[in-house]
Amino acid sequence: MDLSQYAELFLAEAREHLSACNQLLLEWERNSAAREPVGGIFRAVHTVKGMAATMGYVRVADLAHRAENLLDSLRRGSAAASDELLQLLFRTVDALERAVELSVTGRERELDVAALAAELDRAGSRVAPPPSHGRGTPAAPLPPSPAEVLPPTAPGRLVQVALRPESPLKGGRALVALRKAEALGTVHAVSPPVAAFEAEDFDGRFAFRLESDADAAAIAAAIKRAGDVDQVTVAEDESAAPRMESTAVEGGRTRHLRVDLRRLDALMDLIGELVIARGRLNELAALRRDPAIDDIAIHVSRLSTDLQAEIIQARMTPVWQVFDRFPRLVRDSARQLGKQVALRVEGKEIELDRAILDELGDPLMHLLRNAVSHGIEPPAERRRAGKKPEGEIVLSAVRERSSVMITIADDGRGIDRDRVLERAKREGLVDAHAEALSDDQLLRVLARPGFTTAEAVTSVSGRGVGIDVAMTRLRAVGGVGHERYALPLTYVSETVELGAAPTTTVEGRDAIVLRDRVVPLVHLRRLLAVSEDAAPPRSPIIVLEMGERRTGLVVDGMLGQQEIVVKGFDAPQGTLPLFSGATIMGDGVPALILDAGGLL
Amino acid sequence: MSDGEAVRLLIFRVGNLACAAEAATVREILPRFEPTRIPGAPAQVAGLVNVRGSLVTVVDGWRALGQPAPSGGPRDGTTVLLELDAGRKVIGFTVDEVIDLLSVGGETLERRQALPGIDPTLVRAVGRRAGQLFVVLDTDALLTPIFAS
Numbered sequence: 001m002d003l004s005q006y007a008e009l010f011l012a013e014a015r016e017h018l019s020a021c022n023q024l025l026l027e028w029e030r031n032s033a034a035r036e037p038v039g040g041i042f043r044a045v046h047t048v049k050g051m052a053a054t055m056g057y058v059r060v061a062d063l064a065h066r067a068e069n070l071l072d073s074l075r076r077g078s079a080a081a082s083d084e085l086l087q088l089l090f091r092t093v094d095a096l097e098r099a100v101e102l103s104v105t106g107r108e109r110e111l112d113v114a115a116l117a118a119e120l121d122r123a124g125s126r127v128a129p130p131p132s133h134g135r136g137t138p139a140a141p142l143p144p145s146p147a148e149v150l151p152p153t154a155p156g157r158l159v160q161v162a163l164r165p166e167s168p169l170k171g172g173r174a175l176v177a178l179r180k181a182e183a184l185g186t187v188h189a190v191s192p193p194v195a196a197f198e199a200e201d202f203d204g205r206f207a208f209r210l211e212s213d214a215d216a217a218a219i220a221a222a223i224k225r226a227g228d229v230d231q232v233t234v235a236e237d238e239s240a241a242p243r244m245e246s247t248a249v250e251g252g253r254t255r256h257l258r259v260d261l262r263r264l265d266a267l268m269d270l271i272g273e274l275v276i277a278r279g280r281l282n283e284l285a286a287l288r289r290d291p292a293i294d295d296i297a298i299h300v301s302r303l304s305t306d307l308q309a310e311i312i313q314a315r316m317t318p319v320w321q322v323f324d325r326f327p328r329l330v331r332d333s334a335r336q337l338g339k340q341v342a343l344r345v346e347g348k349e350i351e352l353d354r355a356i357l358d359e360l361g362d363p364l365m366h367l368l369r370n371a372v373s374h375g376i377e378p379p380a381e382r383r384r385a386g387k388k389p390e391g392e393i394v395l396s397a398v399r400e401r402s403s404v405m406i407t408i409a410d411d412g413r414g415i416d417r418d419r420v421l422e423r424a425k426r427e428g429l430v431d432a433h434a435e436a437l438s439d440d441q442l443l444r445v446l447a448r449p450g451f452t453t454a455e456a457v458t459s460v461s462g463r464g465v466g467i468d469v470a471m472t473r474l475r476a477v478g479g480v481g482h483e484r485y486a487l488p489l490t491y492v493s494e495t496v497e498l499g500a501a502p503t504t505t506v507e508g509r510d511a512i513v514l515r516d517r518v519v520p521l522v523h524l525r526r527l528l529a530v531s532e533d534a535a536p537p538r539s540p541i542i543v544l545e546m547g548e549r550r551t552g553l554v555v556d557g558m559l560g561q562q563e564i565v566v567k568g569f570d571a572p573q574g575t576l577p578l579f580s581g582a583t584i585m586g587d588g589v590p591a592l593i594l595d596a597g598g599l600l
Numbered sequence: 601m602s603d604g605e606a607v608r609l610l611i612f613r614v615g616n617l618a619c620a621a622e623a624a625t626v627r628e629i630l631p632r633f634e635p636t637r638i639p640g641a642p643a644q645v646a647g648l649v650n651v652r653g654s655l656v657t658v659v660d661g662w663r664a665l666g667q668p669a670p671s672g673g674p675r676d677g678t679t680v681l682l683e684l685d686a687g688r689k690v691i692g693f694t695v696d697e698v699i700d701l702l703s704v705g706g707e708t709l710e711r712r713q714a715l716p717g718i719d720p721t722l723v724r725a726v727g728r729r730a731g732q733l734f735v736v737l738d739t740d741a742l743l744t745p746i747f748a749s
Contacts, residue, residue: 431686483637528639569648569655570689572746576640582648582655590636590648590655 014100017044032081042071054191057103070124156209158235163204167228170204171197177226185212320348340390347397375412484591491596493545612695615667618734628681658692
């Protein structure tokens, strides 16, 4: 076992804790009398310190230690958050973030935090609560030297334990292992702290320093007797620790190698080839009726399926990786404008393909900045309008089948239509005599490059984010030709054949019974008034599903699946309200896109 | 189209009618495409066509003007792209043939003279070319109602 998995874990966890610090600082800033945020920040910084110490990242631990001292004084005292203090803490969190990133890539030495550390110490002594009575204590005692808590000088060897992933009650097992170690000597710097062993997400990996005369093999053997221990590593002696550290750094670097998305794309392509080859192998196996070939074919099938799933999963990233930097961004830009704005983020855990997420960061940032500068009013204006002085922006991600909807909403003054109209007239975007803008016109005007930042979003949708659609082909038998329509795959749950499922009628409508549920049918031919030729006898039914509602679309045939670009068109009066747009097919002929929502 | 000012007109034929549209509103003259039907749209609407990647809704001129159907196939004839509503919309309008592009002095056009076989509210003026009468269409009045929501 090498330390690299710890480096990865450390990085991920440290980022989470520091991100939590940012959130808590924002909370404290909004409500400076509150005490809870200080406690939370203290605990988060303390945890980061412990983890960094265990990893041997001395400078991170030192900085965290000084911050912890200040925070400890703050949480014990009753001082409200002064602006100066908050700025210092924000800067400290930023510095810790940088320090963590540098440390795991082995560039800890590039850190220069001496000035910040000194500032933290000074602030710490200013806010330190007086020892017994009243004010006027000249200076608080100097914070204890960080060396006291740092492993390189802390006694003992670094011991790392990983429990079997399948082990039940990992927390209890970890405690037993710790007791075994304690039987051999003195245990220091347990990370994560013992209290975290009981947390639900404790994964059975922990580390500590053990001061003991026993040799490494004996320590490992003793710990393994706790049972369910997968791996134990014991550093040989103190001088070995730095070596281990540098391997960890090397390992960490490899583990965190950023993979170029093009590589993943290339892998996807290769997998596609593999799947084709697999198909040929399966055919051959079926032909030869040779059990040996069959076995290999089945094995290859399973491997390629897993591989494909892994690659797809490798591209999925939770949105918080991008969203979590926004609360600070919103706060910083609001501050510059003398406004008070809180950002609420919903649906953080929702995962998106990394390529899309990467593309989303900038446009979302623009939209948020836009909401801060144009949407949210200055505090005085908000008060006059009877609103809280602090504005709120909600950034939310919601999964809706295969798509994710991301919304930004603010409680500000809204769009000033008159001003937009005026400017649109000035720039010649609308007729000089226009008196009002329709919603549609408004959007079009706002989305003009240079008019607002909305063009950034357009460029995302123009970058192949696209929409998967199932193409539905309606053949008019003996008619003038055929009509093709596109249907977004998002709401397609399955396809069945008419005649394959029992039919019935519900409130005068045809329906099929599908797994004991009645699904009403829509005959697309009739609905779209396609010429009255006979429909093919066995028509496919495309089952649409949105929430609890289901509808079966009876079509003449299905043409295939492809990505398309959605375009608008000037719909004449009377056009059935069933279309969300149109697209141009590969042969250059337009096809209308059915609006699944409208059909349900 | 005030009096005395020269106007450029595109002259075309729809069925038995010689018509004209102000050249300033003509964006492009294209061959006729086979359109994609738009379910529910009025009969005058032929459907959607692809003009270099943009979708354009096309109106059948002969139906809009109550003329007999052209004798040729669906691909015969010409599509004129017209700007409507001061350029905010571009609509395709099928005609049987384009005849000429004329510069006409305002004084040679007569205002709103009723002609047999055409709704007078769609006529902006009447002119004469090579001894033959043509009607200058009010394309906004003719086409905008089709798209009004």
